[in-house]
Amino acid sequence: MKPGVLFDLDGVLLDSMPWHVKAWQEAFRALGLEVPEEAIYLHEGAIELDTARKLFEDQGVNPTPEFFREAFRLQKKIFTEKYRKRVKPFPGVEEALRELKREGRRLALVTSSHREILEEVLPGGFLGFFDFVVTGDQVSRRKPHPDPYLTGLSGLRMNREEALAVENAPAGIRAAKGAGLLCVAITTTLPPEHLKEADLIVENHERLFGILRNGRI
Known part of the structure; x- marks a missing residue:
């Protein structure tokens, strides 16, 4: 043992996770991206510049540190305001x-x-x-x-x-x-x-x- x-x-x-995923999708949508639900689940805990670059390149976006900071800010705001109580x-x-x-x-x-x-x-x-x-x-x-x-x-x-x-x-x-x-x-x-x-x-x-x-x- x-x-x-x-x-x-x-x-x-x-x-x-369903609530985190919804918040990520809404944050990305606000930045002009439609990211599939499964893609977010597959990158759970690792949506960062060095580990999830391909996720965004597949959407035609060249991710920058500024992009990630804004995505994280939006996701946190949406999750806290809409979903955390669930x-x-x-x-x-x-x-x-x-x-x-x-x-x-x-x-x-x-x-x-x-x-x-x-x-x-x-x-x-x-x-x-x-x-x-x-x-x-x-x-x-x-x-x-x-x-x-x-x-x-x-x-x-x-x-x-x-x-x-x-x-x-x-x-x-x-x-x-x-x-x-x-x-x-x-x-x-x-x-x-x-x-x-x-x-x-x-x-x-x-x-x-x-x-x-x-x-x-």
Whole structure:
């Protein structure tokens, strides 16, 4: 059994991705782009100049740092004003996290969201489940770079053999594997064919937490 578990947030613990995607689509539309829903899901946590350039070049746009700053500003504004109150943890997640803590597991949250967004969308007391939290504004390179997970391991004072990551998107899986972690992917937002780089793919939270609680990985 791995004593440490590092969880992604959006799409893994929070049922938030449909709302983030809507906010991204509206932000891009305001900038004159029509970006397909699946393209945003595939780039979850990694819509940045160095990791999502092709997404915009396919739309005939040469992305600049100024373009990305404006896109992020719009997405954050739209999400905060229209959608953040619709975000909730997936059913059963809080109870499962509580049980993992009772077992003595050390838990980290590793998300590309900024800390201020985290505090706006999470239920009261939710952060108390975690021994360490890594947000996108704490690291110089976000997912798919391994930096967020390396920071999480350091915060838990664990080595890579003692912990595993739970993800739902290609960029997060690559970040976890780049940090040397075993990675479990859950198909909340994308089908299995997009998650093949993970070590194990599970179809729902019942299966995920059943495996974690039974110590099979």
